[in-house]
Amino acid sequence: MAIHLANTEAGKLICWTGITSDSLLKIMKTKLFLALVMSGVFLSAAQAQQAGNQRTFDTYAVPALSSIPRLPDKMPTDGRLSNQLRIVAAQGEFEPASFVIAPRADVTRLELKPTPLIGAGGQIPVGAVDIKVVKTWYQGGTAWYSYFGDSNRRELVPELLLNDETLVKVDREKQENYLRVGNEYRWISYPAEKAEKFFNYLTEPVADSKNLQPVQLVKGENKQIWVTVKVPENTPAGIYRGPIQLLADGRPAGAVNLEVRVLPFALPAPKTYYDTDKDYLVTLYATNVLEVARRLKLPQEDADRLQLAWYRNLIAHNVVNIRSDLNLSNKPDRAQAMEDVRHELRLLKQAGATMKPLLSSGRVAYVSNAESKEPSLYRQRIDDLARTLKEEVGHSDIYITSWDEAGVAHIKQMRELAEYSASKGLKLWVTTANNKHFNLAGYMMDYANHGGWPERQHAATWHAIGSKVASYAGPHSGVENPNVYRLWEGLARYKANYDGSFNYKYHSQLHLTLHEKWKQNTWNDFLGEKFRQFNLVYPTANGPIDTIAWEGFREGIDDVRYATKLKQVAAEAIATGKVEPMFTAKKALMWLELLDERTADLNGLRLEMIEQILKIQQAMEEGTP
Amino acid sequence: MKKLLALLFVVLSASSVFANEASSKKYEVRFLEKVPYGVTAWSQSELVKNARNREAHFVDYNNAAAQDLVLDATTQRDATKDTAAAARETAFYSVYNEKGWYLYIEAAEPLIDDLLDNVVDPQSPARKEGYEIFFAPGLHTVPYYQIFTRPFADATDYYDWGVSHRHYRSLKEFAKVESLPLEKGFGTFVFIPWEDVYEYLPQGEENWRFSIIRWMPYGKAGGVSWGGQVHDTGNFGFLHFQPPTAAQKTAMEKRMLRVAWFKYLATAKAAATFWDDEKLGDQEFYNSVLKPVMDEYTAQGEALGTPNDWNAVTLPKAAALRDDWMEFSYKISELRADYLRDKYFKATP
Numbered sequence: 001m002a003i004h005l006a007n008t009e010a011g012k013l014i015c016w017t018g019i020t021s022d023s024l025l026k027i028m029k030t031k032l033f034l035a036l037v038m039s040g041v042f043l044s045a046a047q048a049q050q051a052g053n054q055r056t057f058d059t060y061a062v063p064a065l066s067s068i069p070r071l072p073d074k075m076p077t078d079g080r081l082s083n084q085l086r087i088v089a090a091q092g093e094f095e096p097a098s099f100v101i102a103p104r105a106d107v108t109r110l111e112l113k114p115t116p117l118i119g120a121g122g123q124i125p126v127g128a129v130d131i132k133v134v135k136t137w138y139q140g141g142t143a144w145y146s147y148f149g150d151s152n153r154r155e156l157v158p159e160l161l162l163n164d165e166t167l168v169k170v171d172r173e174k175q176e177n178y179l180r181v182g183n184e185y186r187w188i189s190y191p192a193e194k195a196e197k198f199f200n201y202l203t204e205p206v207a208d209s210k211n212l213q214p215v216q217l218v219k220g221e222n223k224q225i226w227v228t229v230k231v232p233e234n235t236p237a238g239i240y241r242g243p244i245q246l247l248a249d250g251r252p253a254g255a256v257n258l259e260v261r262v263l264p265f266a267l268p269a270p271k272t273y274y275d276t277d278k279d280y281l282v283t284l285y286a287t288n289v290l291e292v293a294r295r296l297k298l299p300q301e302d303a304d305r306l307q308l309a310w311y312r313n314l315i316a317h318n319v320v321n322i323r324s325d326l327n328l329s330n331k332p333d334r335a336q337a338m339e340d341v342r343h344e345l346r347l348l349k350q351a352g353a354t355m356k357p358l359l360s361s362g363r364v365a366y367v368s369n370a371e372s373k374e375p376s377l378y379r380q381r382i383d384d385l386a387r388t389l390k391e392e393v394g395h396s397d398i399y400i401t402s403w404d405e406a407g408v409a410h411i412k413q414m415r416e417l418a419e420y421s422a423s424k425g426l427k428l429w430v431t432t433a434n435n436k437h438f439n440l441a442g443y444m445m446d447y448a449n450h451g452g453w454p455e456r457q458h459a460a461t462w463h464a465i466g467s468k469v470a471s472y473a474g475p476h477s478g479v480e481n482p483n484v485y486r487l488w489e490g491l492a493r494y495k496a497n498y499d500g501s502f503n504y505k506y507h508s509q510l511h512l513t514l515h516e517k518w519k520q521n522t523w524n525d526f527l528g529e530k531f532r533q534f535n536l537v538y539p540t541a542n543g544p545i546d547t548i549a550w551e552g553f554r555e556g557i558d559d560v561r562y563a564t565k566l567k568q569v570a571a572e573a574i575a576t577g578k579v580e581p582m583f584t585a586k587k588a589l590m591w592l593e594l595l596d597e598r599t600a601d602l603n604g605l606r607l608e609m610i611e612q613i614l615k616i617q618q619a620m621e622e623g624t625p
Numbered sequence: 626m627k628k629l630l631a632l633l634f635v636v637l638s639a640s641s642v643f644a645n646e647a648s649s650k651k652y653e654v655r656f657l658e659k660v661p662y663g664v665t666a667w668s669q670s671e672l673v674k675n676a677r678n679r680e681a682h683f684v685d686y687n688n689a690a691a692q693d694l695v696l697d698a699t700t701q702r703d704a705t706k707d708t709a710a711a712a713r714e715t716a717f718y719s720v721y722n723e724k725g726w727y728l729y730i731e732a733a734e735p736l737i738d739d740l741l742d743n744v745v746d747p748q749s750p751a752r753k754e755g756y757e758i759f760f761a762p763g764l765h766t767v768p769y770y771q772i773f774t775r776p777f778a779d780a781t782d783y784y785d786w787g788v789s790h791r792h793y794r795s796l797k798e799f800a801k802v803e804s805l806p807l808e809k810g811f812g813t814f815v816f817i818p819w820e821d822v823y824e825y826l827p828q829g830e831e832n833w834r835f836s837i838i839r840w841m842p843y844g845k846a847g848g849v850s851w852g853g854q855v856h857d858t859g860n861f862g863f864l865h866f867q868p869p870t871a872a873q874k875t876a877m878e879k880r881m882l883r884v885a886w887f888k889y890l891a892t893a894k895a896a897a898t899f900w901d902d903e904k905l906g907d908q909e910f911y912n913s914v915l916k917p918v919m920d921e922y923t924a925q926g927e928a929l930g931t932p933n934d935w936n937a938v939t940l941p942k943a944a945a946l947r948d949d950w951m952e953f954s955y956k957i958s959e960l961r962a963d964y965l966r967d968k969y970f971k972a973t974p
Contacts, residue, residue, distance in 0.1 A: 066790075067787065067788050067790045067792070067793060068790075068792070069766070071766070074766075078791075086966055086970060088966065088969055141858045141859050142769060142786075142856055142858055144766075144768075145768055145769055145786040145787055146769070146786045146856060148855070148856030148857075149856070149857075150856060150857060150858050150859050151859070152853075152857065152858075152859025152860050153858055153859030155765065155766065239970060259970060261969045261970055405698070431698075433698060434701070451698035451699065452698060452699045453699070453785075472698070473698035473699050474699065475699070475786075476698075479786075481787070481788065483788045483790070484788055487788050530690075530693055530696065531696075587904070587905060590905075598789060599789040599795075599954075600958065601790070601955055601958035601959065601962070603962055604958035604959065604961055604962040605958075607961070607962050607965040607966065608961065608965070610965070610969075611965055
């Protein structure tokens, strides 16, 4: 049995895994124990540092998801001087924790080494503990708050989650960023007038390390560390513990003790707040690689590898209703286009995406010049799509789309086109705002993606005719504050009775035809554009690089999944007809309805949802003879 | 020596950064004890009569950039511009006192009578006349705020670019905006009480980033800006808050502490009602965690005496409690989270 000791905040030694004090004494007398103590395995950072009378650094446990940016020169006002990290997670859930290292001296190489988390029910393997360093770099002046461009000002903000912090070099004096591309660093914070050519993120050799590399500490410059535990799905409920061992320039520097409480339930797929039988669809724009890869002449094998990496990253972040390029528009070679659709469907399936319903990113419900002259061509295209889908996945339950943010003329065209697609069982999703689409064409829109922040009255309008509603641009991606996405992708949309999250977008993509002319560089936030880079991740030839905002997105949908769980167990409890479980459930539902998620502390709110779920479950157990 | 050089470098860097920024427009916001409230009071006030208080250096909004604003899915603007349209003067005034920050905008509109006549038509561009007001209460690492008010549609939108937490509050609950027609145009009054941004009370030489953009679709006069384009904080102008005197500073802080104290009392009372409820609350949490904290905070507050009598001795004691008093709902949430987390790590749920 592994032994784990921790230094509590009060300075008392505690024994973690149920070892009796006698056993502990025996162990403590062994040479092995002494050797381990000497090596620092059992010591907290503070303890180790005090022993040598050289406190190299302090560690502050901080909420991973927070609206407070963790900056090198700011002490975490909401942090606790502690070497203990606690995570409460459901079975199968990804859950983050974080700490800030405040160096008292320079350390050239600080190594952070996770260990398996041990509990009475077994262990969570070390591979389930992912540690990243949070990279702060310069972004536009509004970066922490907005997706609007503000190239005239530079703010240091935390954003990237890296294994190797040297992937990006930051010049604090000049306020510039440099990206390691192969063996050289390239300037990625240049102004538009210095742009020379576009940056091909699909081929340029940009690669984060596969494993966490040692980090450098500079006295007085705080550094945030991000820990994500992926609880294996079959992990029994209980407490699991294990240290993250620290080595400073090769010398033991204590440990950060990680504790995970695994809850006695797994999270369900998200359902809507207003009806727990209806799926809450989680979708994002700009998740396709294949199309741009083809334009840039990437070998198919590489394109497929990257597309799968994109899909898997999306699914791991709860985006399971992946909007794909399932369309036959703009493609003169129909047979090839149909084959492309099949190919993409297979990749989606291979990655584990939800295959029903499907969502198309392409403008299927529109007419090309040729089709406008010969309507049968349009009808034939719709027939081909429906047939291909049925052959490949056994259904044609798909939401197709049309002109983006259409004006009146296009709305009227849509109405004509929808008559045929609807007759073939295809549904339509459309970007909309201010009810103009509802008033003119609501009857043929199955899924309205409403621009702006979610409000219940918008949902009520669309639900009145049986349509679904989601929203985008409230706000777009690009904001670095992770709580923006935790709130707006999560409980804010959910409680406003929306049917899903459908935001713009996963990352700024290369334009299919204008990327060279525009000299696009997804890594550069200072190109003077009206909007910042819309990056929840940064695309590379080795897969996407995550950001703290992207983790906020995942937590937002996880909040919806917890709320879904609460509503599901409440429904079960009410169905028992027994007073105690029924009243406990209804109290929980009252609480959920009354809570103001827009001003609540979301970390506290999550724990309260857990408490309500456990209370209902307990009431049902006690009510069972 | 290295330290001195480093310090010199920091000072030079800071001054050089600000030198660039200082080239933008700047308005001196002075402390004024008795500030007019509302458009009517402002339009007739001595403040407006004195040209020294008036700032009218607005410039045309870049027309091409204005056309691009159609891409902003969150806000509808009408930047219609006819190059033959007469220019309209836009001016603003701003002061502060212990209650908050005041802004008054006075806008000339030669078509005001016609415009008012047309406002009754819901489709009239008169209803799309608008001001976008942006401000950031500081220069770096501070939130920024956007208010869009349409004087003739009786509509004001507050855009929450932050997420509510201990250090950020929406303007919706706090700001007051009023617009009224005047003889030769219209006036708009904005008041932001310090309660909304109490972390940023003027203390010395504060500069806030600030801009007003006026949209004039009715007269097809396009837009004008006092600094930069929308969200373009790097090109905004600056409000320089003249340092308050010691007495003014004390008045501001004292009022803020009084607000915090009464807000705390109200929050605590509501929290006690909920958490101590035998059916809906959690009495164990209430008795073991929340009540002791409330008892302590209440005792500390009461020990200071009547808020109106707080003085140089008692104010610093109250100041130490200000943030927890003001944000007591977040404090409760933090206590509750700790309580639940501790509970889950004591026994298997």
